[in-house]
Amino acid sequence: MKALRYYGRRDMRLEDVPVPQPSGDEARLRIAYASICQTDVERWWHGPTMRRWLTEPKTVGHETAGQVEAIGTDVRGLSVGDRVMVNNIRACGECHWCILGSQSSCANAKTAGFALDGGLAEYMVWPESHLIKLPDSIPDVQTPLIEPTSVAVHATRRTGVKVGDTVAVIGCGTVGILTMQVLRAAGARVIAGDLRAQSLELALKLGAEAAINTGEQDALDQLLDLTDGIGADIVVETAGAVVTPRIAINWTRPGGTTVLVGIHSGAAEFDFNEIVGIERTVIGSVAAAPGDMEKGIQLIAAGKVLLGDLVSAVIPLDRVMEDGFERMLRPEKDVFRIMVTPNYRSDQWSN
Ligand SMILES: [Zn+2]
Ligand SMILES: [Zn+2]
The missing domain is CATH 3.40.50.720 (NAD(P)-binding Rossmann-like Domain)
Incomplete structure (x- = not known):
């Protein structure tokens, strides 16, 4: 499968990598959309600016959702075909900070697109505990915006x-x-x-x-x-x-x-x-804590947070560098979020 891999400052590569296999408690998602965050652009252009972002190479993309395509033997609450959002931060749950309820400060937290492979790819595996089922009212193309909502x-x-x-x-x-x-x-x-x-x-x-x-x-x-x-x-x-x-x-x-x-x-x-x-x-305030993403989904589903105007463009994964990252870098940057999909159909979108 194709995946956008982070190697370091000004070095990201769209590569062919093996399709990941879900282990016991994980599901494999067929990615619907992943969006490009300014944080991803900064890390690409300036290099890692926070210690916790230092791992490489990994697949980029922390704002992503998809459809469950395969599940491990221990998965109980998800079925093939479910639409799910990736809750991107996995705090350890065991350290001093996690026990205090300050999971955003967890030094052992691992995040999609940074320490763990993310969603700018065709497939991704993620544990059931950090996948949130999506209501039908949120269209696929808007789902990556649930992460910045959290x-x-x-x-x-x-x-x-x-x-x-x-x-x-x-x-x-x-x-x-x-x-x-x-x-x-x-x-x-x-x-x-x-x-x-x-x-x-x-x-x-x-x-x-x-x-x-x-x-x-x-x-x-x-x-x-x-x-x-x-x-x-x-x-x-x-x-x-x-x-x-x-x-x-x-x-x-x-x-x-x-x-x-x-x-x-x-x-x-x-x-x-x-x-x-x-x-x-x-x-x-950095990123989100457990429960914030669920609250964000509720607010979106209730119509209190509107996402439509924040989808500025839809591009194919094959063009993620040229039409995505390079466009985000331009000084006259005229976009909110660019949605990247491995299943692009040009008749569906005109940018
Ligand atoms: Zn982000
Ligand atoms: Zn922790």
Whole structure:
């Protein structure tokens, strides 16, 4: 079968590898779609930026779903033909952090597309315990977006948001747009911030009350105008740019909370008195914890989180580098998610 393998910085190869065989508790999926995450693009272009991403070579792709095609002898709850989402993070369940319930910090966690083979391939094996059956209401082509939705659910839980809070989301890419929708479902009033007109437009369409171009000189004044001069109760930063954590902290009201979700490939300077002086709380949120993906699926199925506008293109696995990764790298990047499928039919999609 074909699989996109990660060898290291600027070295990924679409290769022929053996079709994987499911062992006892595993199922083999015929991949329907896998999407390309900005994290995958960064790891390809800049090399691994987090220690836990260091293993290689493995098949890329952590946002993926498919149909069960074969099962191991110990699988009890899945049948051939089931549509399932890959719950991509497998925490060890035994370490100090897992026992404390902080599985996102598990040092032994293994993730699809990083330490374990992922979904940018024709087939993938994964344990039954980390496969979630999908409702019919979510179309195949949108299913990879369930993974970034789980990241949005996790980030929203980390904010501690309460009904009626004003929350600014800085960075309205895929994770930002999803986080905004989850925050709305949690009862927040949302203000969007981004540099790209296309992202701000989509944020407004999906329920942001206002959209601020963070590149404008008076961006902070606009935010203050919208919040009676107070600032946002909570700011969620999902952009991962050098300047965005500083903007996020500055937009947070005294005593409020900043949640940093974006992943950084460089180090920024910061005046920490901005945190100390008015007792802001700054916390990190990474990936998702057990239960977050199930919650995300519920919100999507209930129509509280809409995915359709985030599918920017559909491409065949054979073209994953040219039409996928290289397009994501362009400075004028005009896409949210590119969906990659091994079963591409040109009559079904026009990009
Ligand atoms: Zn991702
Ligand atoms: Zn653990």
